[in-house]
Amino acid sequence: xxxxxxxxxxxxQRKGKGKETAAAQVESDHEGYGDDVATGNxxxxxxxxxxxxxxxxxxxxxxxxxxxxPIRRTEVIKQVLPNNSRSWNVVFDRxxxxxxxxFGCELCETxxxxxxxxQEIHTQTQNPGNQRRPLADGGLAAIxxxxxxxxxxxxxxxxxxxxxxVYVLQSxxxxxxxxxxxxxxxxxxxxxxxxxxxxxxxxxxxxxxxGGVTGHVGLLGxxxxxxxxxxxxxxxxxxxHLHALLRRFNLHRDTVLPYVSKxxxxxxxxxxxxxxxxxxQSYLEKIKEPGPNGQAxxxxxEWRWGYRESEFSYKAAGKFIExxxxxxxxxxxxxxxxxxxxPGRRERDRxxxxxxxxxxxxxxxxxxxxxxxxxxxx
Numbered sequence: 001x002x003x004x005x006x007x008x009x010x011x012x013q014r015k016g017k018g019k020e021t022a023a024a025q026v027e028s029d030h031e032g033y034g035d036d037v038a039t040g041n042x043x044x045x046x047x048x049x050x051x052x053x054x055x056x057x058x059x060x061x062x063x064x065x066x067x068x069x070p071i072r073r074t075e076v077i078k079q080v081l082p083n084n085s086r087s088w089n090v091v092f093d094r095x096x097x098x099x100x101x102x103f104g105c106e107l108c109e110t111x112x113x114x115x116x117x118x119q120e121i122h123t124q125t126q127n128p129g130n131q132r133r134p135l136a137d138g139g140l141a142a143i144x145x146x147x148x149x150x151x152x153x154x155x156x157x158x159x160x161x162x163x164x165x166v167y168v169l170q171s172x173x174x175x176x177x178x179x180x181x182x183x184x185x186x187x188x189x190x191x192x193x194x195x196x197x198x199x200x201x202x203x204x205x206x207x208x209x210x211g212g213v214t215g216h217v218g219l220l221g222x223x224x225x226x227x228x229x230x231x232x233x234x235x236x237x238x239x240x241h242l243h244a245l246l247r248r249f250n251l252h253r254d255t256v257l258p259y260v261s262k263x264x265x266x267x268x269x270x271x272x273x274x275x276x277x278x279x280x281q282s283y284l285e286k287i288k289e290p291g292p293n294g295q296a297x298x299x300x301x302e303w304r305w306g307y308r309e310s311e312f313s314y315k316a317a318g319k320f321i322e323x324x325x326x327x328x329x330x331x332x333x334x335x336x337x338x339x340x341x342x343p344g345r346r347e348r349d350r351x352x353x354x355x356x357x358x359x360x361x362x363x364x365x366x367x368x369x370x371x372x373x374x375x376x377x378x
Contacts, residue, residue, distance in 0.1 A: 067212065068282075072165065072166050105169045182204045218257070230284075286302075
């Protein structure tokens with residue numbers, strides 16, 4: 001028995017050492033990868049290989065974005081860098097340069113699901129007990145609690161710095177440039193007669209959309225309205241409440257949306273199916289709460305913004321609402337200048353100040369309704 005016990009003990013020790021060695025190897029690889037990312041080490045790839053791999057990454061990103069699917073770093077490494085994962089950093093940077101210079105867009109890392117800004121603020125407010133209490137004199141429990149709090153904070157910080165490693169394409173063109181590119185431009189009569197399809201002459205063909213099932217400009221407008229409604233309700237709304245508000249636009253669950261891109265062969269969508277597709281494309285998050293006794297039936301469904309808020313931000317939604325309610329900024333001034341009978345200079349200044357005050361008040365009201373500042377690009 002003692003001999004068997006000794007052999008078992010030695011086997012256990014060898015097994016434990018094997019696990020420690022494997023863990024050390026994994027940790028060493030991870031640290032090496034981090035060093036390569038920080039220093040921009042290209043690994044074993046030559047310059048021409050980096051250029052070729054970056055081109056493949058660009059094509060993959062454009063293809064995934066056309067389908068409104070995220071680009072995951074793990075999948076990119078499998079398809080583009082199966083034997084050179086340490087070269088990710090330099091290949092990614094080169095692909096970013098190509099996307100910016102050629103296509104006017106860039107890869108933007110998304111936030112984690114269910115990690116919106118205001119949600120984190122609400123969580124901290126609703127759980128004040130999680131905050132660290134001041135240390136009492138000689139209080140061992142308070143010291144231990146403080147140490148645990150520091151460990152948790154460090155872990156959360158590390159996870160936040162690590163990121164999601166999931167990317168979407170985001171335009172870097174200025175909003176004013178996009179506005180000019182979307183303006184209709186009338187053709188000459190001779191040229192217009194030669195064009196078979198109706199063409200507004202704009203550089204951006206909003207009437208065609210992106211060619212996907214949800215790419216029509218009419219569906220883009222419905223999506224913008226839905227996102228704006230959710231933002232104004234504290235960035236979260238129940239399914240029943242959302243549909244009650246959409247019915248005011250004559251949009252019911254089974255309403256067929258008569259908007260289809262010219263390149264799509266599928267039938268038009270219903271409102272319910274459109275919402276589900278927006279959730280799959282990460283414009284929305286559909287959260288299903290369990291019903292009584294944890295059952296799936298009878299549970300509450302909530303809608304939130306998805307992680308594509310980098311594409312259409314809270315600030316852009318606020319500007320959209322502002323233009324609907326007060327018109328575009330500067331339009332009223334140009335109308336006043338074109339009037340035959342203009343009011344006095346003091347009256348015009350007073351009217352401009354009044355318009356600025358109204359816009360500022362509306363922006364403050366929108367921030368209060370959203371539960372926090374409206375961040376992001378215009």
